[in-house]
Amino acid sequence: MVVRLSRYRLLALLCGVLAALTLTTPALATPSALGTVRSDAAAGWLARQLVDGERFESIFDGVAYPDQGLTLDAVFAFASAGVADTFGAQAMAWVSRPDIRDGYIGDGTTEAYAGATAKLALAVTVRGGDPTDVGGVDLVARLRSLQTPAGRFSDRSAWGDYSNAFSQSFAILALSRTAQGVPSAAGQWLAGTRCPDGGYPLLPAQPTCVSDVDATAMTVQALRVAGRSVDAAAGLRWLVSVQRADGSFVNGGGTPNANSTGLAAQALRDGGRPLAWLRARVFLAGLQVGCAAAAANRGAVRLDGGAFDPATAPRATAQAVLGLTGTGYAQLSAASAAPGDPVLRCR
Template structure:
């Protein structure tokens, strides 16, 4: 009888642990009934932060400038959470407006930015659009036009070349969804930037190759999409090796945070590292604002768990949603996403 009861207790404990690791983990019992899962609550908060329901802005010296990159991060977050589809449509419509689009991508002749072009192309694909005709602009042809013989996608600009691991990874992910696929040289170039420890740097050709969590999370997803599993596995192994005891990840700044952990968690689940993903997800859950805070903040994800900072929370929340679901960029789709921004019903 004692043995049987002990087994029952152990089974209950294991079931509780597994339940805590599922995607539908609620902020609270009441939140699950009204606002849904953690990713849904986070995406709902993010949608409500959009200026005029369509964009994010960055304020510098009292002047507001469009933030197309963060707006696209929100588009990805809404798709992975499966909510706020109407906000996602409005956000993409704003980014693809000719004046907003060209300010982000460049004019296509004297200025072409690889990372921006690839990221917008991927966002259009995620939402089921045609990246070869975005207001008359063929993003795929433009992206291919700036690939160097080495396989690297480089910026064309009078201000210099700002391309990096993110640019290359987004380019590989976007081209993977096209009929002709990823040029082998593009994937080979990215794989060739790997550091001796297995991780990937933000910038190649540095005197000392320094692996970066964010860059590695992006690179392994791109390399998996490009069918280079060994190169991706090396990066995933490095990510697991640098994961903190609390499950979080730190970037070059040195502090575990939602941004780096969100990207790493996404890569870990996509790369079939479920235990490391579960630990990273638990870290993100601890950063999510719950019912004890101000109602306007419910569902947001704080950057590092300190005093809630509304200026860093939108980007932290957008990237945290990716980690909370663990759906990789290569599989991301807005198909079936519902409208509206879920609001947790806290008591």
């Protein structure tokens, strides 16, 4: 008797095989002796790297500077993994301080940065807060004031306009979770930046449109919530077309890495591409530091296949967590997150 499997049954079987592969990567690469992928342990490791349990810092020429952007990436990772809620609350309290907040988004008068304002507004919403009152600042109103007639969200600063695909995408994602929703012109402008191959560039209006993995991963998530599913689908097809055989992604001709793969994986699952997501997840699982490593490093995600680097691991881990869980920015919520910072339990 010939048994004919429906394409849905075949899809389920393939998903099962890929999921099994995720659980059987080599012992040195997997996060525990049992071989299981632990996004919660990755987020737990990330939480323990926060300075004073509240922030990340960047060191330049021996001086420590606040890194609000990476701190917010950690907040998203905690929500995605459903852990480290205490750390997420402390991080948001720190980044909402007037001096720290304004050093990131600008004072609203002489400087106002669209991407930073949008990213902070989204993080506040993910944490269950009110983005219209962050230390007395209405982030939503400020963000809307930065939208140009063409629909682009641009910086207002004497230093120049640094807005890009991330700025526009975070603005759309943040506004999608407000009562007024996304201005139609914002999605239309972003869709109009698409390259001929279907991907999206980091910077618009360049002499040659060059699709960027990270920018496309952000853009397709924003286009979906802006109601532009056809434009998002083009970006998703491009992402699938440039995925490497091992499931990874490379941005700008570099090395396959957790940052780009994490963002792409998040977009792929959010956009309904489960097989491509699972392949990316297998790659990310292979970068997670396991029980053969020093206890302090277990659970972290390495940037690439090289040695563990504590300088690059926090950002790599934050973005890898998003890819491992596959929860899109539009759905992130810390509402049910547990308070602690899980660790890998090794035999």
